[in-house]
Amino acid sequence: MPLHEHPAATDAARELIAARGGRVTRTRVAVIQALQRSAHPLSHDELGAALDGAGIAHDRVTLYRALDWLVEQGIAQRIAGGERAWRFEIRRDGDHRHAHFHCERCGQIVCLEDVSAAAPTLPAGFAVARAELVLHGACADCGREGVERKER
Amino acid sequence: MPLHEHPAATDAARELIAARGGRVTRTRVAVIQALQRSAHPLSHDELGAALDGAGIAHDRVTLYRALDWLVEQGIAQRIAGGERAWRFEIRRDGDHRHAHFHCERCGQIVCLEDVSAAAPTLPAGFAVARAELVLHGACADCGREGVERKER
DNA sequence: AGTCTAATGCTACAATGTTGCATCAAAAGC
DNA sequence: GCTTTTGATGCAACATTGTAGCATTAGACT
Ligand SMILES: [Mn+2]
Ligand SMILES: [Mn+2]
Ligand SMILES: [Zn+2]
Ligand SMILES: [Zn+2]
Numbered sequence: 055m056p057l058h059e060h061p062a063a064t065d066a067a068r069e070l071i072a073a074r075g076g077r078v079t080r081t082r083v084a085v086i087q088a089l090q091r092s093a094h095p096l097s098h099d100e101l102g103a104a105l106d107g108a109g110i111a112h113d114r115v116t117l118y119r120a121l122d123w124l125v126e127q128g129i130a131q132r133i134a135g136g137e138r139a140w141r142f143e144i145r146r147d148g149d150h151r152h153a154h155f156h157c158e159r160c161g162q163i164v165c166l167e168d169v170s171a172a173a174p175t176l177p178a179g180f181a182v183a184r185a186e187l188v189l190h191g192a193c194a195d196c197g198r199e200g201v202e203r204k205e206r
Numbered sequence: 207m208p209l210h211e212h213p214a215a216t217d218a219a220r221e222l223i224a225a226r227g228g229r230v231t232r233t234r235v236a237v238i239q240a241l242q243r244s245a246h247p248l249s250h251d252e253l254g255a256a257l258d259g260a261g262i263a264h265d266r267v268t269l270y271r272a273l274d275w276l277v278e279q280g281i282a283q284r285i286a287g288g289e290r291a292w293r294f295e296i297r298r299d300g301d302h303r304h305a306h307f308h309c310e311r312c313g314q315i316v317c318l319e320d321v322s323a324a325a326p327t328l329p330a331g332f333a334v335a336r337a338e339l340v341l342h343g344a345c346a347d348c349g350r351e352g353v354e355r356k357e358r
Numbered sequence: 359a360g361t362c363t364a365a366t367g368c369t370a371c372a373a374t375g376t377t378g379c380a381t382c383a384a385a386a387g388c
Numbered sequence: 389g390c391t392t393t394t395g396a397t398g399c400a401a402c403a404t405t406g407t408a409g410c411a412t413t414a415g416a417c418t
Contacts, residue, residue, distance in 0.1 A: 076396090077383085077394095077395055077396065078385090079383090079384075079395095081396085081397085098374080098375085099374090112397090112398090113398045114374095114398095115375090115377090115398070115399080116397050118374090118376080119397080120396090135286075136286050136338070138290060138373070138405075138406075139374060140375095155328070155334075166329075169326050173341050174321050176307070176341065177346065178346065179345070179346025179347075179349050180344070180345060180346055180349070181343045181344045182341045182342070183344075185340070185342070186338075186340045186342065187323075187338070188340075189325050189328065189332075189334045190335050190336050190337070191332065191335040191336070192332070192335075193331070193332060194329065194331025194332055195331075197332070197333055229363095229364055229365065230416090231364090231365065231366080231414085231415075233366085234365095250405075251405090264366090264367090265367045265368075266367095266405095266406090267366080267367070267368080267406090267408095268365075268366050270407080271366080272366095275365090290404075291404080291405060291406090
């Protein structure tokens with residue numbers, strides 16, 4: 055049994071899943087909670103570590119499939135970051151799709167909640183399903199001198 | 207010797223390379239020409255096919271390295287597409303970075319030359335090096351009925 | 359032609375995902 | 389509670405995209 059589990063948060067996660075007719079499994083519940091607790095979008099790898107930390111056994115493939123399902127159901131959304139791995143974040147209600155900032159020094163993705171990623175007017179015939187705006191550069195933390203580089 | 211080689215275009219490519227102090231090799235010349243001729247950004251794989259078509263022997267790794275060099279030198283630029291592979295396009299002079307459209311049906315990336323990907327104002331401390339705006343949906347061709355799906 | 363070294367071509371490896379299939383367990387029916 | 393059903397899991401094998409090391413080749417310069 056996972057340590058430091060908040061019963062209320064767990065129940066909320068369970069209901070999110072059940073409402074879509076999905077089976078409430080430890081992996082899905084734990085992933086939702088990890089996403090909800092995180093201030094920034096998480097990679098598959100980071101989520102795996104979070105599950106390990108919570109004492110939840112899991113398989114790489116199961117995690118991929120749980121994430122696919124959460125995205126399909128609109129519970130989570132996928133972000134293309136700019137590196138080669140997807141990142142995931144919870145979709146909060148009334149969430150206009152916001153822009154993200156990718157720090158090329160520390161590798162973090164920061165949500166720019168106040169910067170919307172709105173689709174501009176396009177040539178006739180194009181149907182836009184969603185817009186992704188990613189800014190690349192150095193984040194506030196890394197802009198300061200003396201911060202160690204963490205990624206290529 | 208490659209078929210259908212335009213001497214003038216070849217010379218232009220050679221000069222682009224030589225101007226940066228790089229060695230003029232068949233791979234680099236052919237890649238530049240393929241990018242210049244293409245109406246849309248090309249993946250590594252598509253470029254490989256183009257080289258094969260031009261009768262230019264090459265190695266996967268060499269192509270990756272040629273592309274890295276072209277990007278470093280500012281001759282080409284990399285685009286994150288939304289699938290898992292980079293795309294490359296030539297950097298034309300006076301090129302404001304434009305947005306791209308990713309068609310989820312046919313998989314193509316279309317340049318939206320008229321839609322600029324400008325960076326909005328960010329929280330203090332953030333330094334933006336470049337902005338990427340990608341719109342996902344169905345392109346004009348795929349919007350019409352009866353068009354075969356090419357990609358997941 | 360001879361020299362220097364950037365670029366290439368291998369081979370091997372890493373990172374990120376996907377597919378198929380046998381097994382398990384969550385939810386429903388009894 | 390016990391059984392049944394089938395969605396979800398775990399495992400092994402594979403696919404795709406990109407990198408690293410190193411011996412060899414060939415572009416540029418004299
Ligand atoms: Mn976000
Ligand atoms: Mn473009
Ligand atoms: Zn940073
Ligand atoms: Zn299309």
